[in-house]
Amino acid sequence: MRFKAMTAFAGALAISAVGAANAEPVDDELVINEDVEIVTKTDAPEHMEYIDEVMSGWLFREDDTRDMQRDDFDNPGMLGVEAAMETWDEVDGTAGKACSDCHGTIDEAQLAGARAVYPKWNENAGEVWTIETAMNACRTERMGAEAWDYNGSDMINMSALMSYLSRGMPMNVAIDGPAAETWEKGKEIYYTRYGQLELACANCHEDHYGDMIRADHLSQGQSNGFPAYRLKDAKLVGLHNRFKGCIRDTRAEPFAIGSPEFVALELYVASRGNGLSVEGPSVRN
Numbered sequence: 001m002r003f004k005a006m007t008a009f010a011g012a013l014a015i016s017a018v019g020a021a022n023a024e025p026v027d028d029e030l031v032i033n034e035d036v037e038i039v040t041k042t043d044a045p046e047h048m049e050y051i052d053e054v055m056s057g058w059l060f061r062e063d064d065t066r067d068m069q070r071d072d073f074d075n076p077g078m079l080g081v082e083a084a085m086e087t088w089d090e091v092d093g094t095a096g097k098a099c100s101d102c103h104g105t106i107d108e109a110q111l112a113g114a115r116a117v118y119p120k121w122n123e124n125a126g127e128v129w130t131i132e133t134a135m136n137a138c139r140t141e142r143m144g145a146e147a148w149d150y151n152g153s154d155m156i157n158m159s160a161l162m163s164y165l166s167r168g169m170p171m172n173v174a175i176d177g178p179a180a181e182t183w184e185k186g187k188e189i190y191y192t193r194y195g196q197l198e199l200a201c202a203n204c205h206e207d208h209y210g211d212m213i214r215a216d217h218l219s220q221g222q223s224n225g226f227p228a229y230r231l232k233d234a235k236l237v238g239l240h241n242r243f244k245g246c247i248r249d250t251r252a253e254p255f256a257i258g259s260p261e262f263v264a265l266e267l268y269v270a271s272r273g274n275g276l277s278v279e280g281p282s283v284r285n
């Protein structure tokens, strides 16, 4: 725990009327289906200034929530993956094509590894794209289909399928070259204090991970488990939706889902988890 943000955090605690208690993340290992080994803890990437070890949010959850992720039959997020597997083969749009017509069957797993390197610079567009942007580009430019709602269930389910195809691979987003500017912008957002509570992402997820806030065990706010099945919402939740909830908790007006600000923030947050395994769809409370 670090103390530089104690004052702002004390404000947050006063409002939620709970005391701060520190609870260590569990010492546990995640192997999915007794097969896929997940790195939930590793050395922090070099660019991290204040954290030596990065940890998956999985380590901060209760036993029963963690257990749901050990076997796909117990993971309700897999229903979204299965729905996307059907969509994968469905023709849509004026070009008369399905995803599988160009990308092959799911089993061929041509897109294995894609999730681990997104968000990523797209040369033609001249900007950083999330995997959601890439999928919508396929729909509008290659299929002649309508773009999916960024936060809609078609998109979130397909995003979960993309995570599933890369599951167990280390997150490895590039932060140099043409992506550097966007990464810097994301970093700035991460350290900016928002809202009446004047809290930055870093105040909670860097200075206070391990502490309890309300009934929640604060994690490092890593993105490697997304989309995440949230038990509270009983559905798969996309990363930008999670960002939105966190910003709203500081009583600030959040950026829009899919906005350039959230794309930049996603790149920065993903880079803080470089080395952790892609774990989505994860289960969280």
Ligand code: HEC
Pocket: 088, 097, 098, 099, 100, 101, 102, 103, 111, 114, 131, 134, 135, 138, 139, 142, 143, 158, 162
């Ligand atoms: C008409 C052919 C076509 C169809 C149909 C199509 N795609 Fe693509 N897709 C491509 C091409 C070409 C690329 C670019 C590959 C590259 O530049 O590496 C691409 C890129 C992608 C990427 C980024 C991959 C990466 O490694 O950067 C994702 C993710 C993706 N498509 C998902 C989908 C999904 C989901 C669908 C169905 C909704 C779909 N695509 C439909 C041709 C297609």
Ligand code: HEC
Pocket: 012, 056, 057, 058, 060, 190, 199, 200, 201, 202, 203, 204, 205, 213, 216, 217, 218, 219, 220, 221, 222, 223, 225, 228, 242, 243, 246, 247, 249, 250, 265, 269, 284
């Ligand atoms: C007031 C404290 C607070 C602030 C500020 C905050 N969060 Fe969170 N965040 C939480 C809590 C509580 C959770 C749920 C428990 C956990 O995983 O930490 C959470 C969860 C997350 C998760 C999900 C992690 C997982 O593994 O499921 C991500 C990602 C995240 N936050 C990112 C952010 C980002 C980015 C910002 C800044 C825009 C931010 N948070 C600001 C409190 C905060």
